[in-house]
Amino acid sequence: MNKKDAVELVKILKQTYPDATCSLDFKKPFEMVVAVMLSAQCTDERVNLTTPTLFKRCPNIEDYVNIDIKELEDIIHPCGFFKNKAKNIKLCAKQVLENFNGVVPNNMDDLLTLAGVGRKSANVILLEVYGIANGIAVDTHAKRISNLMGLSKESDPSKIEQDLVKIFPKETLKDINHLFVWHGRNTCIARKPKCDICTVNKFCKFYNN
Numbered sequence: 001m002n003k004k005d006a007v008e009l010v011k012i013l014k015q016t017y018p019d020a021t022c023s024l025d026f027k028k029p030f031e032m033v034v035a036v037m038l039s040a041q042c043t044d045e046r047v048n049l050t051t052p053t054l055f056k057r058c059p060n061i062e063d064y065v066n067i068d069i070k071e072l073e074d075i076i077h078p079c080g081f082f083k084n085k086a087k088n089i090k091l092c093a094k095q096v097l098e099n100f101n102g103v104v105p106n107n108m109d110d111l112l113t114l115a116g117v118g119r120k121s122a123n124v125i126l127l128e129v130y131g132i133a134n135g136i137a138v139d140t141h142a143k144r145i146s147n148l149m150g151l152s153k154e155s156d157p158s159k160i161e162q163d164l165v166k167i168f169p170k171e172t173l174k175d176i177n178h179l180f181v182w183h184g185r186n187t188c189i190a191r192k193p194k195c196d197i198c199t200v201n202k203f204c205k206f207y208n209n
Contacts, residue, residue, distance in 0.1 A: 001151060001167050001203065009203050010172045013179040016199045017186070020178040022128050025051060029104040029129045030061050030096065033114070034089055036121045038079040050078050061102055064093035088116030106130045119158055123177070133174035136164045141184025148188065150205030 001009070014020070023044035026032040034054065038047045054075050058064050064072075072086040079085065092115045096104060104125065105111050111122035123137035136142060138157035142164075146152040152163035168176055187194045193206075201207040 006168045009200055010175055012199050017182040020182040031055055032125055032129050033104055036124050037085055037116045042079045047079055061093050061097055064089055091115035127177055136161050137177050142180040145180050145184055145188050148206040
């Protein structure tokens with residue numbers, strides 16, 4: 001896909017999903033970190049049902065360090081993989097306090113040193129907390145859309161991200177993150193994509209084969 005088509009693709013998707021924003025609820029930077037961790041293998045809706053109790057119990061980063069891990073596990077249990085997530089949340093909070101003076105880092109390299117934070121999560125945190133979009137958070141939706149549309153033949157998220165960043169101009173990256181999620185949830189659905197009503201099907205290799 002050339003740059004002109006890429007810009008048009010983003011324009012059409014923005015018209016299709018004018019309300020496309022991050023679905024995770026948060027007010028403080030570390031709440032976003034926690035919400036992103038909980039969203040792994042879990043729906044944003046379920047995370048948003050769980051986090052109000054957690055955020056009330058842990059209003060400060062120190063509270064995540066001090067909370068008993070069993071209590072933390074009980075609170076986040078509905079989000080799945082709760083033992084591993086609880087362990088990462090506590091360690092991550094400790095790292096932010098000790099290594100970054102309690103401030104969530106605003107760059108990729110530092111974010112990747114945090115427990116439970118991979119490249120996809122880091123991209124989300126940078127965009128939602130700091131408004132920085134240097135990359136694309138390749139989740140299941142972005143991966144599926146990229147492969148079906150022919151934007152990338154890769155299966156590894158980091159390689160897909162590299163392909164996408166080459167295609168889409170930097171000023172569109174902020175929108176792409178949200179638009180791919182909304183398009184994947186509403187139209188390019190995993191089990192049965194709604195190709196006939198897809199507003200960007202003219203760009204799609206899967207549809208046009």
